[in-house]
Amino acid sequence: MQAGRIAITGVGETPFVRARPKSLLEMTVEASLGAIADAGLKPADIDGFVVNRNSHSADEIGFALGIDRRPFSAITDTVGGTGPTGSALTLAHLAIEAGLCRHVLVPYGFQATRPGGPYGFHSREPLKADLEMPVGYFGQPSYFATMANRYAYEHGLSEEELASVSIPFRKWAELTPSAQKREPMDLAGYRKSPMISAPFRVADCCLMTDAGAAYVVSAADVARDAPHPVVAVEGLGLGTTRWPHAMMFTQAPSIFDFPGRESAAAAFAMAGVGAGDLDLAQIYDGFSISALVQAEQLGLCGEGEGGRFFHSGAAMPGGRMPVNTSGGHMSGGYLPGITLLIEGVRQLRGGRGAAQVPDARLCAVTGLGGNSHATTILARH
Amino acid sequence: MGIPIHPPRFDSDLLRPFYEGLAAGELRLTADSETGQWAWYPPEMMPGRPAATLVWRRASDEGTVYSFTRVERSLLPGDHRAEVPFTVVLFEPDDAPGCRVPGLFVAGDDVSAACGMRVRLSPVQAGDHVVAGFAPIG
Numbered sequence: 001m002q003a004g005r006i007a008i009t010g011v012g013e014t015p016f017v018r019a020r021p022k023s024l025l026e027m028t029v030e031a032s033l034g035a036i037a038d039a040g041l042k043p044a045d046i047d048g049f050v051v052n053r054n055s056h057s058a059d060e061i062g063f064a065l066g067i068d069r070r071p072f073s074a075i076t077d078t079v080g081g082t083g084p085t086g087s088a089l090t091l092a093h094l095a096i097e098a099g100l101c102r103h104v105l106v107p108y109g110f111q112a113t114r115p116g117g118p119y120g121f122h123s124r125e126p127l128k129a130d131l132e133m134p135v136g137y138f139g140q141p142s143y144f145a146t147m148a149n150r151y152a153y154e155h156g157l158s159e160e161e162l163a164s165v166s167i168p169f170r171k172w173a174e175l176t177p178s179a180q181k182r183e184p185m186d187l188a189g190y191r192k193s194p195m196i197s198a199p200f201r202v203a204d205c206c207l208m209t210d211a212g213a214a215y216v217v218s219a220a221d222v223a224r225d226a227p228h229p230v231v232a233v234e235g236l237g238l239g240t241t242r243w244p245h246a247m248m249f250t251q252a253p254s255i256f257d258f259p260g261r262e263s264a265a266a267a268f269a270m271a272g273v274g275a276g277d278l279d280l281a282q283i284y285d286g287f288s289i290s291a292l293v294q295a296e297q298l299g300l301c302g303e304g305e306g307g308r309f310f311h312s313g314a315a316m317p318g319g320r321m322p323v324n325t326s327g328g329h330m331s332g333g334y335l336p337g338i339t340l341l342i343e344g345v346r347q348l349r350g351g352r353g354a355a356q357v358p359d360a361r362l363c364a365v366t367g368l369g370g371n372s373h374a375t376t377i378l379a380r381h
Numbered sequence: 382m383g384i385p386i387h388p389p390r391f392d393s394d395l396l397r398p399f400y401e402g403l404a405a406g407e408l409r410l411t412a413d414s415e416t417g418q419w420a421w422y423p424p425e426m427m428p429g430r431p432a433a434t435l436v437w438r439r440a441s442d443e444g445t446v447y448s449f450t451r452v453e454r455s456l457l458p459g460d461h462r463a464e465v466p467f468t469v470v471l472f473e474p475d476d477a478p479g480c481r482v483p484g485l486f487v488a489g490d491d492v493s494a495a496c497g498m499r500v501r502l503s504p505v506q507a508g509d510h511v512v513a514g515f516a517p518i519g
Contacts, residue, residue, distance in 0.1 A: 137383030139456030
């Protein structure tokens, strides 16, 4: 794949709220209509779909949007933040370059408050049901807390360093009117946050969100006719491990070694840039430890230095490497990966008001899907 | 220490020998019948060798804690508020390094789990079933 051949021309989101009395389809379509209008298009202009296996299908969304023809539609086979970022963009890139379509819609909806919530995915695994749930080892906070304790054993990680991951994301959320959790939080506030699965407090975990989000991908030369500055996809990288979801939290040689180095290397190679060239980053923050490790894997700091990187204030507003500038998933809202990608686009367009990173031209977006990982490099042309 | 009550679901009989072992005070894990190497968690098929089968073998009662977490809010389906806190450890038997068995940490409230801690199998009665537990050695 070549750098700069596709661009993200439209983005849309619904409000981020904990519980919304709308269906998944309604929220997905609301966000999709927003993204299509943002691209200066009409629904009939959309001729490609890349949907997620956990969301509605392209025919359901297409019907609701009133779209008659669907020459290209595909479904991503990765979960979490990988699917709606790197995997979806890879499929959109291939379809547009092959001439199958001109404008690809990537719609996504998420209902954390549906029965079973974000944990139902895990409870369906027979190995978890028989080996893990009977001893209470259940739910992402426990899985990732176990990673954090192992990371601390291998590299060292103080409570202050762990807190310094979530605190800057809250600072960015304070500057972002659409963020879901905006009340200020300092170290004292962090320590008041209820413990869930030590060392994780509520503040170390992503939010529970009901919402929709969507974006439109177009050929970069077509994007020049769109209403906004062109934000091109310069680099795309995907990484995977051999471990299925039922085993990766316990049996991988290192339980916190996500395939993020592999995806970053591929994305930087395609873009012809390095981590030192970035102006800002959006890093998938399902939990504080996952953002910390991915910051290392992206190359924002060395291995084992993630705690010190965040504790230095680098990720804060005004810091040398702003991270999660709309509050990320821990303060902004949790629609896996896609809202981070959308924030990257908005920063590169300019006009983020108090949260705008000055002269932002190059942004990395990471998405973690447990045993898969995506790194995307966006650039303002 | 609380004890979570959530019986194994047993969609299949695959894991029954694990619980039969615990009831007998033994830790039994799966191994590849041809190579003799441990294969844990038991995969439905051996990676890359579809004809291979699994056998159950007794593993060491003693080993180390790979990692752990102290659960203060249980996310198990249903109301489990009365069962917290408890600590889950990932146990590595001495003779099966890299194979990790989730279990309850069995110790007084004044003892905290730690990575690298030496522990021994100590099955725990959880309601009407027995689950894996591990207690500090010494």
